[in-house]
Each structure stands twice: as structure tokens, then as C-alpha cells.
Amino acid sequence: MPRAGLDPATVVAAGAALADEAGLPGVTMGLLAQRLGVRTPSLYKHVDGMDDLVRRIAALALAEAGDAVGLAVRGRAGRDALAAAAHAFRAFVLAHPGRYAATVGQEPTGPDDPLAVGAGRLLEAFRSVLRGYDVPEADTDHALRMLRSLCHGFATLESAHGFRWSADVDESFEWLIDFTDHGLRSM
Amino acid sequence: MPRAGLDPATVVAAGAALADEAGLPGVTMGLLAQRLGVRTPSLYKHVDGMDDLVRRIAALALAEAGDAVGLAVRGRAGRDALAAAAHAFRAFVLAHPGRYAATVGQEPTGPDDPLAVGAGRLLEAFRSVLRGYDVPEADTDHALRMLRSLCHGFATLESAHGFRWSADVDESFEWLIDFTDHGLRSM
């Protein structure tokens, strides 16, 4: 019985990869164990059941998305920063639909919850985009929610094949960035 | 063994109600059967398994949402129509989160699929909102996708308790309608 050398991080990473390939409902303890060359119950030594697993996948996804958007925004401002952030976010969701799906409906337990810090970093990246515009202090929360709704909605719908009819999706996304940029600039 | 007098419509309606109360993952054949005063396998006489059930729930949700938004928009134009449509949509999703959740990721099989006609009606309602603005013909598809992303994203995030921090959510929604109205008006 040679040890497989697993640890929580490995299990979560494999789970996230599986989620991206098979969809979040497709990640099953049996399949995940099989991928890791181990029997199903062994996973419970590293992860506290299914709920805990998707929670950790969600935390990983938020951290990665926060990094990606934060990096994209660095050194840019105005429309440039907005476009970079939006593209980075969309690219992440399209490349990792399962991971990202794990994040919806997760409630952090406290401010130290990895889920909360990941979400905070992502939020901070978008907030820095707004700093490149003359958005009144009282409006930033609203603007932030709009940005989030827009990015989340678009990327989610696209990754679920929600845009079926004719027009080019990339073009729509560009249009949407322009629209938002104009709106934010005229405040 | 007195007959229960079920039919597909009754089963789907009960399933939709259950989804709203218990969440989409909470709708289980056993629970649904119990609610209808029947044993689990009996449901298969009316519905072709779980997938078919949520598909029908999704079709019902889209038809209802299309009706709600279509009715709200009737006789209005411009900002009035936009606000009415957005509010009607958000209210529907918040009142029926489970039903609505059933719609994401459903692909219609053809143009006669109830799923497609429901989605079409909803789409048409939003398209009529755009007719109240001077949106160039070439831009309507993009604008439509933006409206959809915004409404879908906002309502979805809100119903998943995605807006945790301070600012008032109703206020944010008003702000978002204003933002969109201004943007659409200056085209």
C-alpha cells in the first residue's frame, strides 16, 4: 500500500480541474478519487466532505480570479483599466467555468475566511478601476455592483451558451465595455 | 387505491413551487411525490425523469417571466419602460429563485421548444424597451445582451446573497437603471 502523498491543496486543485472539465455537478467523490489514484473514502482524510470541497474550490477560484484581474489592472487607468479588468474576468470564467460556478451562493463565515479574502481581492481590483473615473464617493458602491453584475451576468450567460443568436459575442463584449466607459466618464 | 388525478402540468407546477422554497438542488423526486400525495415512481408516468422535470420548470419560468415583463412594459416607453421591465424581472427572480435557476444552462432543441418560445417572449419584451430609445439597428443585439447580462447578473447575485456589504440594494438597482437610461439616451 504505497502512500499517494495527497494533501488538501492537491485534492482541491484536482477537484477544481475536474469541475472545469466535467462541470460542477460532474465532480463526484468517486471520480475525483479515481483521478488521484486513490479510493473514495481516502479523500475524507484531506477534505471534510463534498460541501467543504466545493467551498475550497470556490476560495481557490476567487483567489485566482482576484490575482488575474488585479494583475491585468496594474499600471492602467480609465478605459484601459476597465477593458483589461473585464477581459481578464471573462477569460477566467470561460477558462474555468466549473471553478467559478462553485463560487455562487457561498457565504463566508467571517472576515478571515479564505473565501472572503479572495472575494475582497477581486472586489479591490474592480474598485481600483473606478478610481480612474470621477465617480462620486457616494456612488462607488453602486457602480461596483453594476460592474460586478455586468461581468458576472455576461460571463455566466456566455459560459452557459446563453447567447445563441446571431451577433458576435466578442463584439458585444467590446460594445458593453464602451457603453460602461462612456457612462462612467460622464458623471 | 384512489386515483390522485395528476397530470404533467400539476407535477411541474408543484416542482416549481418546491424549487422556489427549497432551492433547485432541494427538489427531489421523493419530496415532490410526497407533496403530491403519491409514491415516487408514480411521477414517471407524467414526467420523463429529473432532467425533463427541470426542463419543464425552466420553460414555465421563462413563460411566466416573459408574461410579467411583457405586461410591465405595455404602454410605457423610454426610462419608464426600462424601469418597469427591470423591476418586473428582478421581482420575478427574487420571488421565484428556484424556477429561475432551472433556466440557466438549458438549450432549446428547436424553435418550437416551449423553452425557446418562452425565452423569445422575454427577449421580445426587452427588445420593445430598446425601441423607446434611439439605438441604431446595428447596436440592438449588443444592447439587448447588455440588458440581459445586467438584469441576470444583478438578480442572480442578489438572490444568492451576493451583495453583502453596506449600501442599500434597492438603491443600487435604481442607480443602475439610471445609469443604463443615460447611456442609452446618449447614443
Next chain:
DNA sequence: TCCTTGTGGCTAATGACGTTAGCTCAAAGC
């Protein structure tokens, strides 16, 4: 009124999945 037939509902059984209990032996520390 009786027989026939279609069908809605039932019981029983199967297979996938998540989860727990309890064992065992490999690896790490002394």
C-alpha cells in the same frame, strides 16, 4: 349490467453516490 381495456398508481429492486466506522501498515520521530 358485465366485460374489456387503457393507464395511474403501487411494490420491489438496482445502481450511483456521499458518508462513517474501523482496520492496517508505511513513514516519521525518538
Next chain:
DNA sequence: GCTTTGAGCTAACGTCATTAGCCACAAGGA
């Protein structure tokens, strides 16, 4: 080398979706 810890295993259970096959009720024709 000996002890101790814990990673991984087998066995088992409960829940859920689904199928097979039976049975009785309702409707229609003789």
C-alpha cells in the same frame, strides 16, 4: 530498532434516481 501517527483501505449504510412488473380503478361498448 521501537513507537506512534495518520494515510489509505475494506465494508457497510442511507439517500436518491430510475426501471420492471403488477394491480386496480375508470371509461366505453356489448
